[in-house]
Amino acid sequence: MDAWVVGVAGAWGAASSGVAAALLVPRLAREGGAGRWWVAALVGGAAAGVIGWRVGARPEAAVWLLLVPVAVVLAAVDLRVFRLPDVLTLPAAGGTAALLGAASLLPRQHGSWTHALLGAAVLAAFYGLLFLISPAGMGLGDVKLALTLGLVLGWSGWRTVVTGTFAGFLAAGLVAAALLVARKADRKTALPFGPAMLFGALVGLALNG
Template structure:
């Protein structure tokens, strides 16, 4: 996409997040430092710019941008209340399935859609397994979000999916070690896993092919 489209998508995504501020705070049902600012607007704007950079058609652009806005809201809500509301995660499934199905038709590439569906299902299943093995460390919201991010990353490619899904755990480990070493505190008391999932997906989408070569 052109520079103009990238800038416009970033602005529209940021404005959309700003307009959803009151709704976001209502969903969170709590007072928090994270909810009082506009971090979600900045995250949404960055996600919008990334969406336009990645997209090769309008179906992808719309899907990626809406996913970015949704993830920006989830990012902040999870930081504030350690929860990923179904009212955001649920619609993201419909948005991504619709956008990717449309993109598959535009590109005449149904196998790419099947790969996205397969990796989305796999990501969901892996998180279910991890939630069972390590209860209390991953919540139901994390499991549901994994499926959405798996769809997105699976559409982009194997390298993006692997780095994106593993990136959440790598980033969590790095930040956890830093917090334990510097602040002598337990990471689990400070930061939930959802923001790492979003950051990991962004990392995979941006750097996947450059870091890993798969398929």
């Protein structure tokens, strides 16, 4: 791990996420003002720093870093309006698949494009099943986001897919439990799941990327 990689990655994550949040979140959430762009910058910088620390200067790191501002905007919008916009989720999936295909041809990459595609299919099918079982608890936007996260996690193998998915559900459960204890929510309160999915994917990369 080179310190300069972490620094550059963190700076990119902070700058790109802050700008993306200021420009896109008010429009996608249909709210006025630039929102808390500085929170987005902090979150994006931290996430990108983790990627730089864990993945280093490998080709796939560029793909993960390009996804950071997209992930931050998606999380911010989902937290505000309980929706993951198709205008971001679908292009993110297609772009990630294409970029990973290119990365698989480069030296020093540590992953499999085939595993990434299979990961996308399996994770999307899993979330699709959850959506069919409980549409109130799992949104169609979560299913579409699972395509991108399946690509990201699947690139490093099935262990990463399982770790990242489990971490997402664990994070969502802990947040829900904390809100219940604090009496900020009850068992019928709807909570956005996208941010937990994204956090889980970052954990999966950090542990197995």
